[in-house]
Amino acid sequence: MPDDVYVKAASYLDSIDVVEVQRGPEPGGVGGAYRAFGETLRGLKTTMSRLIEGPLTIEYPEEKTPVYPRFRGRHKLHRFEDTGLEKCVGCSLCAAACPADCIRVVAAENIPGERVSSGERYAAVYEINLSRCIFCGYCEIACPFDAITMGHDYEMADYDRTDLIFTKEMLLAEPIERTPLKSEGEATEGAL
């Protein structure tokens, strides 16, 4: 049985153009040494060109990696610019869409005269547990009022898990734009 397989494989090999692999001279001896010397010089040239090109390092704490415009970073809650009312009406669709179950919304009725949001209800409690969030952006898609969007901030490390539960006030606060954005040209180019 195995013989059959071999015969088949052999006939298959005969049918295609078999190109002999180009090999250098055997290692050791004069030919090998000559080839190794040439290849060494080629390697030295390569490293020297790296030296001339200079470092590509982004020195992180001082200098931040620019993100793409659609980068999904820390969430932001929004207000209407003219009235200053919150866009969120406390519908909990984001919480329903969230696969990681990290959003908690408790809605309350708006009292006329002390309106918080533009709709009938508003989010009395809006919390995102960033230690559970997977930054999928489903909340952004689910939101009918564009009240929640994914921002550009990616520096969210903290010393305590409880500090990672972001409340409504924190999410509403005017974000400090710490994260640089890639320019138009950079965004279309591939890496490097």
Next chain:
Amino acid sequence: MTHLLPLGDTQFAEATWIMIAKSIVIFAVIFGILPVLTVVERKLIGRFQHRYGPNRVGPFGLLQPLADVGKLISKESFRPENAVSTLFILGPLLPVFSGVLALAILPWGDVKNGVGFYGIDVPIGILYFFAVGSIAFYGLLLGGFASGSKYSLLGAMRSAAQLISYEVSMGLALLGVIMMSGSLSLVDIVRAQGGVWYIGPQIVGFLIFMLAGFAETNRTPFDMPEADAELVQGFMTEYGGMRFGSFLLVEYMEILVVSGIAAAMFLGGWMGPGPGWLDPIWMLIKMFALVFVFIWVRATLPRLRYDQLMTLGWKVLLPLATLNVLVTAILVVVT
């Protein structure tokens, strides 16, 4: 006049205090260069890999060696239970000793106002370098053997095997220069290069010497005794603290010594345009150019296999060096 030490063809003796002053200056300068060399190497390797290298401690990371040495000194100098204690302590000391000895013969300039700009002009110059350089290997061997660890022993065995594969070719590579200049003394060899530097007629010798120099200093591509990947630093495995530090120190000192010998033998030593007081500067520049080559090669080449070094040493370098010696001998006799 009686001489304590055998002097070369210079046939003059310097006052004892001049000799002491010279040795202090050479010692201080070289030991001042060594820490700079460590940081220069790390920065250059970084640049070769599109990185910056150390740049956190002090301006441009220049204080990095201080931090390194501070760390090494504050560490415990421990000793494994089954180590041979005397030899274990002697291990790192011997290479330092031999490295410092080799510094003595590096020529930094000609004789001026009765003072030679070198530690001492030994009439057997190059033989002295070989004799002293080989002592360093006893340090590695003893250190590896006395550590009582498999890895250390393997590293030590490798360094022994490495020694016999390159040392012959290294000697033969220098023989061409010695024949052309007709002297073993480094000072005389440099003087003989007033016209043409020996790197021209002895290019083969120079390449073989540098290759063997990589092996002598245990640097890539011949760093099999250390081999951090498979032998976890080889003979240094069981060393910690400043004993480990002195092994590192020796590595850089050997680089300087080999570069210095190569600069003196092939690159015209202190020869260069400008007034006489520039001589030591020229020597330093040439040395650093060769040190750069050492670092460049380290950034480029992977470690060779054990048998590849043997093959290279015995089958390529030795015949080449012998051929070089033969051709040089014929040419020297004919012309």
